[in-house]
Amino acid sequence: ETGVTQSPTHLIKTRGQQVTLRCSSQSGHNTVSWYQQALGQGPQFIFQYYREEENGRGNFPPRFSGLQFPNYSSELNVNALELDDSALYLCASSTASGRVFYNEQFFGPGTRLTVL
């Protein structure tokens, strides 16, 4: 069984640039959630994707967007990067059936983004 994978591991961008982070869900999982973890804090929910559609969003501006592909992998895109976007970005996968979304979530190793 393959776990959740994320790429790249580290990324350095400058303010105003755009970035794309990638996530492959664990085998058998159909739902992907993205979280942002600033230094010294707990992860904060960005959004969740199920059946290639956004299924819930946290308190993040529209410049944070995402995609889910038919193979359940996902991308997180951030436009017009700001210094405060520097953080660890974590992807989690889980299995949803019907409208049940509260099953156990499994996290990838994260992408550490630095914005200069």
Place this chain on the structure above:
Amino acid sequence: GIQVEQSPPDLILQEGANSTLRCNFSDSVNNLQWFHQNPWGQLINLFYIPSGTKQNGRLSATTVATERYSLLYISSSQTTDSGVYFCAVAGFGNEKLTFGTGTRLTIIP
């Protein structure tokens, strides 16, 4: 939204000691998970425990859903247990996990 509080914020123990970490939450939950975050940032699943008691080796957890708290017990601590422990919950009809601020555990040899 649901609030999650963890205590204590920091804990320093000698190797071999036992510890209890607490997680309080403000509303009914459908999902409660305990994680260990290693120094590289990886969140490692410890328990999925919206209610009841589970044990896995030296670790055990109990969630009393009616009183809105969960406890994580670590026995015979080892240096590899060091790191940050997070509790995260999801409320009814809610797809997101809300994390607490974590407990930083340091085990001294």
